[in-house]
Amino acid sequence: MxxxxxxxxxxxxxxxxxxxxxxxxxxxxxxxxxxxxxxxxxxxxxxxxxxxxxxxxxxxxxxxxxxxxxxxxxxxxxxxxxxxxxxxxxxxxxxxxxxxxxxxxxxxxxxxxxxxxxxxxxxxxxxxxxxxxxxxxxxxxxxxxxxxxxxxxxxxxxxxxxxxxDPGLAFHPPFLYLGYVGLSMAFSFAVAALIEGRVDAAWGRWVRPWTLAAWVFLTIGIALGSWWAYYELGWGGFWFWDPVENASFMPWLIAAALLHSAIVVEKREALKSWTILLAILAFGFSLIGTFIVRSGVITSVHAFANDPERGIFILMILAVFMGGALTLFAARASAMEAKGVFGIVSRESGLVLNNVLLTVACFVVFIGTIWPLLAELLWGRKLSVGAPFFNAAFTPFMVVIALVLPLGAVLPWKRAELGRGMRPLWGALALSAALGALVFALQTGRSALGPVGLALGAWLVFGTLLDLWGRTGRGALGGRLARLRRLPRADWGKATAHAGLGVTIFAVAAITAWQVESIRVMKPGETFALGRYDVLLEGVREIEGPNYRSTVADFRVTRDGAEVATLHPEKRVYPVAAMPTTEAAIDYGFTRDLYLVIGDPQEGGGYAVRSYIKPFANWIWGGALLMALGGLLSLSDRRYRIAAGARRMPAAVAAE
Missing domain, CATH: 1.20.120 (Four Helix Bundle (Hemerythrin (Met), subunit A))
Structure with a gap:
């Protein structure tokens, strides 16, 4: 009933x-x-x-x-x-x-x-x-x-x-959907504004909280999915450029661009048409992600592989809403005249550059994701676009964003001088470059990716801290600290989010450049060296879980004779689903993770064992959480709630 x-x-x-x-x-x-x-x-x-x-x-x-x-x-x-x-x-x-x-x-x-x-x-x-x-x-x-x-x-x-x-997958989808669906509010505000033929500063204030909330949820959802892939799939990675991962990453990039573009609409009443277009595209990419996940056109460990008829229904929804919104945009774009003018060097220009880089980066991901589908559909050719393409094509845009972000954040509105804007940041730039050079000099025979990532991450963090400190004005230290505490939450939120991006950039570069990996066959009682650690396989046993059977390996990890950790990776089999899974064993540390995986038994005896040292792995998700925390801090600022700009609206309407 x-x-x-x-x-x-x-x-x-x-x-x-x-x-x-x-x-x-x-x-x-x-x-x-x-x-x-x-x-x-x-x-x-x-x-x-x-x-x-x-x-x-x-x-x-x-x-x-x-x-x-x-x-x-x-x-x-x-x-x-x-x-x-x-x-x-x-x-x-x-x-x-x-x-x-x-x-x-x-x-x-x-x-x-x-x-x-x-x-x-x-x-x-x-x-x-x-x-x-x-x-x-x-x-x-x-x-x-x-x-x-x-x-x-x-x-x-x-x-x-x-x-x-898995607990990670229990909470990952709801957060992702809160982000995906939250972008529908930005879309609805954009279409409503197009119907009315009016976009102004108040509209920019109204649309930002919804977009910010969706972006925060997407950030948390993507981080949870990345963490789950890291510890559950046993591949030892955190991001695989899987089509379903890309489906959530694309609207995240566009939402980030929309957040920054809406600032220009609110503060300067410029970039109106562009901001409306971003609001439409952000939800459009959410719908594209829905199609990728639910149409059955791709195979992924976390996709819903369903019949193509459902995919056609989603394509119809996508065509109706995106086609209708873009047609309305084309008809009304001329009515959204920008009022603010600004120079080539200004905060507005910095935000425009931010928007261009994020949007182009999103379309790079989109092309890499959709191209194999188009190739098979149009020419019957099966192509694979993997991590090498995405790393080579996407990374330069993130590097440029990291380089210009601290400077763009301190430039004044309307018109600025480049030399004057850089004046408070030279110390941060010098310190960041010195840290990168020091690490490059200390490492031997390794890629320059790690030192470059450290320099970029430090530049973002130090630049953000100096921006906050610069907002306290001049005077005695005590007075400046008091003003620092009284800064609006939105300022603290922006600084926290930008610092979180810097932490994540460094962590991704560190784990990519400095990871130690070993793959071998081991028998109980054998020991091998993993970096500075010695790993002993003490034994292998079988256990019964609530709805699975598991092969559990017992490893003892030591360093210079002192025990560091005891790890128990598993190989599980679920009889009802007739499907095996890998449960990695991880010793989490502040600066490194020890990561062990037990594989299948081998013909000559022993088990396949994969082992890694993952430097600064947890910093990836720590940086993501900092970005989400920054969004929440900004969202808690009363100036950025939905009704924040509404007080001026009645007067404006009366004047018309």
Whole structure:
């Protein structure tokens, strides 16, 4: 009964979404306040209905209701409770239901917390959100219904993909979807502004918090996925340029560009058309990511490989929303006249360069991701675009961004002098270059990538710290420290995010340049040297888990005779899914990780063993968390909340 009620609630939510799509839009066009007022209760009602539907599906998973087809395909009675719950979104249908739930959540938040938005703009924003919701609810109900029943109820289920039975993967998808779907709000604000023919500083203030929230969630989601791949897949890497990884990375890059572009709209009322275009593209790349993951056109360890008909449905959604938004953009672009003018050397120019680099870098990733699909579709040729292409084509853009970011952050608006802008940064530049040169001199026979990465990371961190210190003015040390504490949270947020980028750049360069790797066959009782450590395989044993069998190796790691760690990598087999997984054993350290993986038994006896020393591995995710923390600090600044710029709006409307 609960399952049928969940299905019925989903059907009702589609009807509500259709009403939300049409009635407020007509009301805004005719200035009928009653029709415009329908948007708010419709958005909240849609959230409640989809929330009930999601709760009903979760109940089916928790109680192991094997009369529901989705539960049979993705659950099992022996599965731990955490993975029964995460099994709700560990599949195409359930994850799509989570997708529309988050979409409804953002729409309801705009309805509840956007009280100071102009009524016509608010009605149009919620109407566009309703259109997106209606499209995906139709996709869910007509092609991917999660509430289908089984004709014959089995005694047990087929279990969830063992790779997804991990805490990291339990939380990774919800954060990613919060980011993907959060960009729909920037899209809705952009389309609503195009319909009204008005983009101003207040619009820039309104769109930034939504974009910032989506970017923060995407950052956390990408970091969780990278960390999961690092410790779970046993490959020893943190980023593989997998198409599904790229699907989340592309909207992250465009969202970062949109955040910086919206600053120019807010402060100088310039780059209006460009900012609107970025808002459209950001959500467009989210839809492209949805297509890549759910169409079955690619094979990945974390893709939903489904039938092509579903991919065609998503392509239709992409064509309608992107085609419609871009057509509207072409028709209205001339009305968005920029008011602010600025010189070649200015903060505006620095932000424009930032935008260009991020956008071109995104399209490089897009071409590398989509080109094999086009080659197979158009010419029947199977091509592979791997890490060498992405590393060579993408890295230069990040290097240039790292070089210009500290300078661009300190330049004044409108017009600046390059020499004057660099004056407070020469010390940071000299110290960063000295650190890079010192490390290059100390290392022998290694790549210059590590020292260069250290210099770039240090330049970002030191430049950011000097920017903060420069905002305290002049005077006694005590007074400057007091002013430093009183700086707006947005300033602290920007500094934290930029420093986090510097930490991540250094860590990626360090782990790439200085990693130590060893692959060998070992028998119990044997020892080998791994860098400065000695690794002893003490023994191999078999254990039984709750829903798997595991081969566990016991390693003892010593350095100069002193024990450093005891590690227990595993090779698991899940009988229900008939699938093996690798569980790496990692001794986490501040400056290095010891990483051991046990492989299959060999014909001549012994086991394949892969071992690594991963320098500064944790700094990669530490830097990502710093970036997310910076976004949260900025988001907590009252000046950047949704209604922050609304006080000036009534006066502006009255003046017109």
């Amino acid at each position: 609960i399952v049928e009620l969940g299905h019925f609630a989903l059907v009702l939510s589609l009807a509500v979404a259709l009403v939300q799509s049409v009635v407020p839009l007509v009301g805004a066009d005719r200035r009928w306040s009653g029709w415009m007022a329908v948007a708010e209760p419709a958005a909240v009602t849609q959230l409640l209905l989809i929330g009930f539907s999601f709760a009903a599906l979760t109940w089916a998973f928790v109680t192991s209701d094997f009369s529901v087809r989705l539960v049979v395909l993705n659950s099992h009675t022996l599965k731990p409770m955490l993975y029964k719950i995460s099994g709700v979104w560990g599949n195409h249908e359930g994850s799509l239901l989570l997708w529309v739930l988050i979409l409804a959540l953002f729409g309801a938040c705009a309805a509840v917390f956007g009280q100071n938005l102009p009524p016509t703009l608010k009605a149009r924003v919620l109407a566009v959100q309703g259109m997106i919701g209606a499209a995906f609810l139709a996709f869910l109900l007509f092609t991917s219904n999660p509430f289908l029943r089984m004709g014959e109820v089995p005694f047990d289920g087929e279990d969830l993909n063992p790779l997804l039975q």
